[in-house]
Amino acid sequence: METIESMAEVRYTGEKGLAEALRGADALFVYDFLSTAVPGAWHAADKLRWLHIASAGVDPVMFPALRESDVTLTNSRGVFDASIAEYVLGVIIAFAKDLPRSLELQREGRWQHRESERVAGRHALVVGTGPIGRAIARMLRAAGMVVSGMGRRAREDDPDFGAVHASAELVRHLPAFDYVVAVAPLTEQTKGMFDAAAFATMKQSARFVNVGRGELVVTADLVTAMREGRIAGAALDVFETEPLPPDDPLWTMPNVLVSPHMSGDFAGWRNALVEVFADNFERWHTGRPLRNVVDKQLGYVPSGHLGA
Template sequence: MDLVEAHADLTYTDAAGLSEALRGADALLLWDFFSEAVRDAWPSAGSLRWIHVAAAGVDKLLFPELVASDVVVTNARGIFDRAIAEFVLGSILAVAKDLHGSHDLQLAKKWYRRETRMVRGETALIVGTGSIGRETARLLRAVGMDVRGSGRTARSGDPDFGEVVASAEVAAHVGWADHVVVAAPLTPDTRGLISADVLAAMKPGSHLVNIGRGPIVDESALVDALRDGPVETASLDVFEVEPLPAQSPLWTTPGVAISAHMSGDYDGWLEALARQFVDNALRWIAGEPPLNIVDKQRGFVPGERGSA
């Protein structure tokens, strides 16, 4: 932060001191990206012009008063793309090669030789065609998978997805996919998008991966779909409530692999987030528009057409 401190007066605070720290502040770095303290401190933010969130998702921040204001919001778009794409590929390989089953057999000291699947030629529908979804599509194509996207607008000839189907019609298309990957931001349009109807329309024996946001998937309906079909496995990194409560049936539902909202966390990610903010802050201080400006009405950074 020395580079920023050379050009601006900085105050460091926790949530309890945010109201006082915001008085007279022009910009805010929200390093604790899950914090909802900005809403409570909003009456003190009269001179605020820019908020940078050290996360890709901004759903925790976009309360109505901020959305209606002139304050510019930017996010950490691009920092997590490759790490999350690798996590998705790892999850798909773990299912195809039955690595979770091998682990269970090891714990039981059982030697059980069996055949596994090749991922080459398998199909993946990626729900969410932003930068994370695109990097995931490129990586899955690199191992020979057939990939399609699901976004706001249906279209053909997309450079990464080939065909993109409309998210509003996703139930009509999930039956094509061996793997359905949820990589969308949480917005009013995507909340509950993977509903009981969508899950019921999935391919028998299919695999759901969620690295987007928990509330995009109806967790109760997912448990039913895993127990009764057609969904066979689920790799879940995000949940409706985090940490996942001990009483959640997801912990013990067969076929579920749980990770602690860590798909984007890699060695060096905090340093990358800090460098990104410093670069953006120096642009802003110099009077240039910052990068990764969020459309506050839509809840994400507009990029490639149909990027939601």
């Protein structure tokens, strides 16, 4: 932040002081991307022209007054793409090679030979065709998997996904896939898209991976699907309620891998987020186009926009 401090008056604040700090401010950097304090302090944003959030998802700041304002919204897409893709490949391999069970047996001192599954040749559906979804697709293809995408509109011959199916036809296409990866942005259209109907159509041998937003999933329906054996496993990095409550059944369910919203958090990620903001601040200060401008009606950065 030193470079920015040399060009502008910078005010640092927590949630309680946000409204006071916002008065007269031209730009707001929401470094705490899990904070929901911005809507409550919005009345004080009397001069604000630009808001940048330190995450790819913008749902914590996507409230009606911001949508209707002239304030430009940018995000930090590009920082976590490769790291999340590595996570997704890692949990898929963990499922295929039964690594969680191997660790259990190791702790018990038991030698129990099993056969495992191949990853190559398995079919994966990546729901969400933004930069993170594309990084996941490339990573899974490199491991020999057959990958398709799912986005707002169907198309063929995509350079990363091959075929892209329309999100409106999710239930129709789910039965064809061994792994389903959720990485879609949270919008009114995607909220709760993975519900009882979706899980009921998946293969019983299929695994579900969520690295998008917890609200993409109806958690109660996922718990029921796991208990009734409708799907074979789930790897979850995001949840409707975070932190995940200690008494939540997902903690102890067999074939469920739980991680605390860390799939993208590599060593150095905090500095990388500030670097994205610093680059955009220099652009804003000199009148150049900003990177990662979010379409506030769609809730994400449209394809083809100047990226990170």
